[in-house]
Amino acid sequence: MTALALTAARPQRRPPRYLPLQVMLGFLLVYFLIPFWWVIVNSSKDASGLFGGGSALWFADNVDYWGNLVQLFTFQDGIYARWLVNSALYAVVGGVGATILAATAGYGFAKYRFAGRRSAFAILLGSVMVPATALVIPTFIMFSQLGLTNTIWAVILPTLLNPFGVYLMHVYARDAVPDELIDAARVDGASELRIFVQVALPLLRPAIVTVLLLSVVSSWNNYFLPLAMLSDNRLFPVTVGIGLWQGIASANNAGSTSLWSIIILGSLVSVIPLIIAFLTLQKYWQGGLAIGSLK
Amino acid sequence: MTVDLIEDVPVQTEGRVRSRRGSTARHNLTGWAFLFPFAIVFVAFLVAPLFYALYLSLFQNQMIGGTRFVLFGNYAKAFTDPDFLDGVWFVIRFSIVLIPAQMLVSLAVALVLDIVTTSFARFSRLMIFLPYAIPAVIGALMWGFLYSKSFGPLAEVFGLFGANAPDFLSRDLIFVGLLNIVIWQWAGYYMIILYAALQGIDPNLYEAARIDGANQWQIILRIKIPLIAPALVLILVFALIGTLQFFNEPQILRYLAAGAITADFTPNMYAYQQAFALANYNYGSAISFALGAVVFVCVYIFLFLTRKRGDFLS
Numbered sequence: 146m147t148a149l150a151l152t153a154a155r156p157q158r159r160p161p162r163y164l165p166l167q168v169m170l171g172f173l174l175v176y177f178l179i180p181f182w183w184v185i186v187n188s189s190k191d192a193s194g195l196f197g198g199g200s201a202l203w204f205a206d207n208v209d210y211w212g213n214l215v216q217l218f219t220f221q222d223g224i225y226a227r228w229l230v231n232s233a234l235y236a237v238v239g240g241v242g243a244t245i246l247a248a249t250a251g252y253g254f255a256k257y258r259f260a261g262r263r264s265a266f267a268i269l270l271g272s273v274m275v276p277a278t279a280l281v282i283p284t285f286i287m288f289s290q291l292g293l294t295n296t297i298w299a300v301i302l303p304t305l306l307n308p309f310g311v312y313l314m315h316v317y318a319r320d321a322v323p324d325e326l327i328d329a330a331r332v333d334g335a336s337e338l339r340i341f342v343q344v345a346l347p348l349l350r351p352a353i354v355t356v357l358l359l360s361v362v363s364s365w366n367n368y369f370l371p372l373a374m375l376s377d378n379r380l381f382p383v384t385v386g387i388g389l390w391q392g393i394a395s396a397n398n399a400g401s402t403s404l405w406s407i408i409i410l411g412s413l414v415s416v417i418p419l420i421i422a423f424l425t426l427q428k429y430w431q432g433g434l435a436i437g438s439l440k
Numbered sequence: 441m442t443v444d445l446i447e448d449v450p451v452q453t454e455g456r457v458r459s460r461r462g463s464t465a466r467h468n469l470t471g472w473a474f475l476f477p478f479a480i481v482f483v484a485f486l487v488a489p490l491f492y493a494l495y496l497s498l499f500q501n502q503m504i505g506g507t508r509f510v511l512f513g514n515y516a517k518a519f520t521d522p523d524f525l526d527g528v529w530f531v532i533r534f535s536i537v538l539i540p541a542q543m544l545v546s547l548a549v550a551l552v553l554d555i556v557t558t559s560f561a562r563f564s565r566l567m568i569f570l571p572y573a574i575p576a577v578i579g580a581l582m583w584g585f586l587y588s589k590s591f592g593p594l595a596e597v598f599g600l601f602g603a604n605a606p607d608f609l610s611r612d613l614i615f616v617g618l619l620n621i622v623i624w625q626w627a628g629y630y631m632i633i634l635y636a637a638l639q640g641i642d643p644n645l646y647e648a649a650r651i652d653g654a655n656q657w658q659i660i661l662r663i664k665i666p667l668i669a670p671a672l673v674l675i676l677v678f679a680l681i682g683t684l685q686f687f688n689e690p691q692i693l694r695y696l697a698a699g700a701i702t703a704d705f706t707p708n709m710y711a712y713q714q715a716f717a718l719a720n721y722n723y724g725s726a727i728s729f730a731l732g733a734v735v736f737v738c739v740y741i742f743l744f745l746t747r748k749r750g751d752f753l754s
Contacts, residue, residue, distance in 0.1 A: 275732055
């Protein structure tokens with residue numbers, strides 16, 4: 146398909162501007178957006194609209210976002226709002242913490258030649274390849290002996306670890322912070338910490354935003370870790386909470402058809418914050434995501 | 441690969457090296473001071489759990505006789521345990537199909553977006569990336585809805601052509617169903633990485649090639665793809681690490697696809713089941729550790745084989 150489109154588009158470079166390619170993009174767009182469309186349409190329906198045999202890709206006669214929203218936020222004493230707050234707390238605290246650690250460590254690797262640097266860096270790179278989920282079960286057992294499971298720390302502390310973030314910061318800091326600038330600041334008598342905060346950090350901003358965004362996303366989207374660590378449903382992030390509802394709704398299909406409306410709307414509401422974050426911060430991450438791959 | 445990556449430490453002039461040597465001790469200290477906070481987290485939440493998992497995996501906890509040391513008994517058990525091996529075989533098959541498909545899709549889209557620069561193309565780029573912002577759990581759920589017989593649109597759409605809708609939640613098609621979800625979720629992210637790499641290529645190269653009579657295809661195959669090889673290696677590594685630890689999507693679809701996805705569908709699900717449903721922590725740890733080791737070794741071998749061409753770890 147691409148082959149055809151490319152050859153066809155070559156002769157007339159301007160006027161229809163790669164029409165076949167754009168048509169192809171249009172089809173792709175439909176594919177990538179259809180789940181969103183389905184969720185937007187179907188979160189307006191009640192149980193009879195969902196199961197009543199109407200079109201699954203169009204609104205039912207009764208469009209009732211408000212009614213479903215009220216149901217979503219009042220079901221089980223409004224536990225859904227709590228899940229949203231928990232997700233935000235875990236994502237922001239974990240993400241900001243991980244970014245600070247990545248920025249200092251990445252800068253340290255990039256700008257200091259200290260004993261053991263090579264082996265430390267080799268270990269760091271090796272750790273990028275360790276799958277995060279392989280650590281969940283042993284971390285759970287460790288935490289349960291320390292009495293940390295089923296607390297917010299059980300979710301926040303492990304998300305502080307982001308070796309790939311350190312690697313990105315290292316690559317970026319190496320080129321973005323000139324040695325001459327650091328030396329000049331030293332000559333002026335600035336302390337190493339002050340150089341980092343006042344000279345290096347502003348130059349590292351694109352990498353910081355990228356690592357922050359990546360850490361926040363991975364922690365907001367995390368499922369396995371909180372699923373393993375938490376048993377009190379008031380501590381759940383929204384991913385685990387919706388997973389729980391979905392399990393209940395699937396298990397007794399007949400009795401809980403009304404639960405499906407709030408699961409669908411709950412899914413929609415839970416993705417809105419990150420979509421907004423990505424759309425507003427696109428200037429930063431579009432360049433930042435390339436950091437690791439340009440070298 | 442660890443050797444290569446150290447080599448391109450910024451080259452310093454003789455003079456600077458000498459002037460720095462005087463303050464080596466101070467440099468040692470401040471260098472480590474910057475690493476220190478991360479190092480604590482690294483030791484606490486990566487090194488410690490890994491070694492703890494290794495330690496736990498050397499024991500067995502039996503109803504009668506309590507905990508006893510079995511050395512590699514758990515691993516011997518795992519590698520003869522059909523439930524575990526089936527899961528391993530599934531993720532291997534899944535990776536073999538998924539990774540090329542996913543890379544092809546993301547590469548094709550990135551190349552198209554690199555050529556077409558209309559505002560519609562810019563809009564598409566953003567929208568194709570959007571699924572990355574969606575939690576895997578919600579993504580799997582959304583597709584689960586679409587696949588569902590009770591409220592999905594498949595019957596409707598296929599009905600238009602007089603065909604029967606495929607059931608992607610059935611035992612036969614769950615492989616395809618999951619494949620589709622993962623491609624949908626990640627292709628946009630990989631596409632952005634490749635697109636950014638393509639944008640980093642000096643356009644003068646294309647001009648020069650065109651003067652030499654190269655057509656669009658030759659430019660793609662001879663210039664663009666070789667120059668973004670490091671980015672391709674990077675996303676391949678990501679995809680490999682991600683797929684071998686497959687958990688979220690099948691775990692979520694388990695309820696919707698009753699019967700097609702068992703509790704031991706992937707190695708990670710099996711480890712979860714052993715640890716949390718059966719409280720068999722030692723065996724669960726052994727599976728986790730074995731999985732981690734397998735992923736590590738696979739990726740390491742892969743990077744070793746490709747280190748000449750695309751050296752992402754530089």
